[in-house]
Amino acid sequence: MAAIKEACGLFGISSAHKEPIGFACHYGLYALQHRGQEGCGIALNTEGELSVHKDLGLVNEVFPRALSVDEEHTRMAIAHTRYGTSGERSRENVQPLLFRHHMGSMAIAHNGNLTNDAALRCRFEKEGCLFHTTSDTEVIAYLICKHRLATGDIHKAIELAMDELEGAYSLLIMTSSLLIAVRDPNGFRPLCLGKLDDGYVFASESCALDAVGAVFVRDLQPGELCIVDKADQSLTSSLVHCNAIKSSLCVFELIYFARPDSVIDTISVHQARIRSGSFLALEHPCQADVVIGVPDSGIDAAIGYSRQSGIPYGIGFIKNKYIGRTFIQPKAGDRESGVRIKLNPIASTVRGKRVVLIDDSIVRGTTSKRIVRLLREAGAKEVHLRSSAPPFLHPCYYGTDIDSRKDLFACKYDHQQMMDILDVDSLGFLLPEQVVKLSDHQGIGFCSACFTGVYPTAVPKGASNA
Template sequence: MGGLKEECGLFGISSAHKEHIGLGCHYGLYALQHRGQEGCGIALNTDGELSLQKDLGLVNEVFPKALVFDEEKTRMAIVHTRYGTSGERSRENVQPLLVRHHAGSMAIAHNGNLTNDESLRSQFERDGCLFHTTSDTEVIAYLIYKHRLTTHTIAEAIEKAMAELEGAYSLLIMTSSQLIAVRDPRGFRPLCLGKLEDGYVFASESCALDAVGASFVRDLQPGEICIVDRADQRLTSSIVHTNKVKSSLCVFELIYFARPDSVIDTISVHQARIRSGSFLALEHPCQADVVIGVPDSGIDAAIGYSRQSGIPYGIGFIKNKYIGRTFIQPKAGDRESGVRIKLNPIASTVRGKRVVLIDDSIVRGTTSKRIVRLLREAGAKEVHLRSSAPPFLHPCYYGTDINSRKDLLACKYDMQQMKTILDVDSLGFLLPEQVVKLSDHPCIGFCSACFTGVYPGAVPQGGNNAQ
């Protein structure tokens, strides 16, 4: 995996059972730790009063002990794991954000990236607003409060704000009386609903529902606003189509970001990755002795390649489970060091053999090059590298940290040059036209603009020319 950063994890819970909140917050954070390792936070609703605990670090660093709160009066909470694609790495940018306003307090957590953040921020600053963070989440909060002054309910304010927001956003918003989940009209980022015996749960991925013992109800539809009332745990929802658009789930959720045990928009992440490996075996066959995957997100695709090709699957690497995903490191040198201590090859699997190495993607190539070197040092006779994603050729503006073409390996070199740089005997990528086939549900639309350059929504001014 070539050093991508990505988005965040959202989890919200509303329950009449006092034990559900504390355990739910912790279990939800841990279940979504893979979506963000920069920082995390919890916002609590205690008898209508909102409070916030957050900091930089992993969940077990920020919350090493049981959460301290008033169990008798706390019935709602939202939590967030962050890796920022917008805004600096600072405690202030860790979410949820808590905003106090004469129209009422609000905690907000965001997964995604706005494409009109700069224009909205400039407009608010001209009007005299002061920003305390560099995150586009604060822009969303300001926009909601702007409309809250002229509407009867927070839901109406959110609906008006959605008409002005461009880009990707799944939101959890908590007021003194409501827990609100919002998904943008194109559904770029996932968000699902679960049911507890006496309440509801929202989460970025269904694996978090499983962690707290909630039953999966459904994915929120693109453009949906879903509200739970604190007083009686009543659920209401509405679809807000600010424009008629096709759903555009980020396909990289299936390829890399999501946990394989999650189901997103009715799609099994595990099965999607198995399918990608099968496509790779058909498109890029080779003579080899063993197929191995780069842990964790390359393993399922490796199994798919093995099944389709008939080449035996083997465990090629042991992963140090106490090291975070390499994309968390902001600098290339740090990512290189992370690979060294994160992965160790099993020499008996690869020594003297022709190896098919399956990785989820090749972005900048630095991590892939190091992994190939580890296999060579372990005695692999040949290394045939396969990527279960197409070549990255274009910037992403919707929540994945690829903001220019200049560092993308496939933008600078042709196939033969990449093969030489990576020191592999052969190289193959998933075909862009196969991306849409990762799901067996034809009604689900995908955003694959980072591969094709075809953007489903607005991009920042000058964005199509980003270099």
């Protein structure tokens, strides 16, 4: 089993005097709740003193009301919502993590997964380091602190740490005077910049900027380091690690993770999903009466399929909004139970009809099987399942919950066996070569290694593609 991995939500704010920091963090976390439901936290900078408030649970459980903040003296904060895909579910692994050091305190929040975490951790432990979490975020923090001790400069320390870090990492780092945003040179995970009247906001997705009334400025470039100084709200940027390699945005951000109203690396998530549905209709046409999508991330693709094919679109499921996302539940039993109470079919839409069912992906098959069963029980005459992602054939080392081939549906069965197990009349996947066409913008590179086995970086030492 690989070390703990995350594909989480980051939110950071620095405001001179107008923005209510507590409410902003609250709204930002709510906007990013879809990126992780295991735990969440907020780190505050109050006149240079750092503090962290965090726990296991959803945002409304951990923070039933906006965090009480001394608004006059607290003008900077970072927040994090966590998606843990392996390892123990513990409060210690909830972020932001806070480190107190004689060079200065530092809070850090991380979205991604290091591929050299084990090697770095082993090296540091031999040097006498004691780790208190199983998160690779702590390894990143230790590396930064080590270089900070040697250089006395947090900016230089982060740049030196980036020379040694491998894999996926979007970071928010807060010191007594600075808010720092970092994106790895591959750009695996998103991170964007927004402007307030009197400050700046960083977030994993642009929808969080909208939630606090910030104006979207741009996405951070892969390898970019941005620094906001609390004293005068000045923004500086370092591009030392930019342009060394082609960007490799995780394509699953567009297919599943991100909210459809977000824009990531200039790409509208909504439009990308519409395009995937259009490609599916061209690649896998069928005779049917209605097209429906699995809420929420399958709906846009279903609309695209309907428009391209001419088959009417219908609302096939009502989703219980109070149930978490089943893919990002760590255990298969939890995912299966979640489906039972999460979705309910609208019988009048599907009864006696040939149904095209669009889902965002088929990873382990258990969720798809249950959804098809719900349609059969509601009276669907035929069910033609289409996935707006290609078959998952390889593990992911960059923060998606796909740690080995042994659990992947498409690795265990051939096409006919998958149809039989899922009880569908036909089955179609997006072609891997169409993934790179989800954006109509030139120059955006994608990581699609979980479909192709072609990894943008070296895989973790000792890992097998099995």
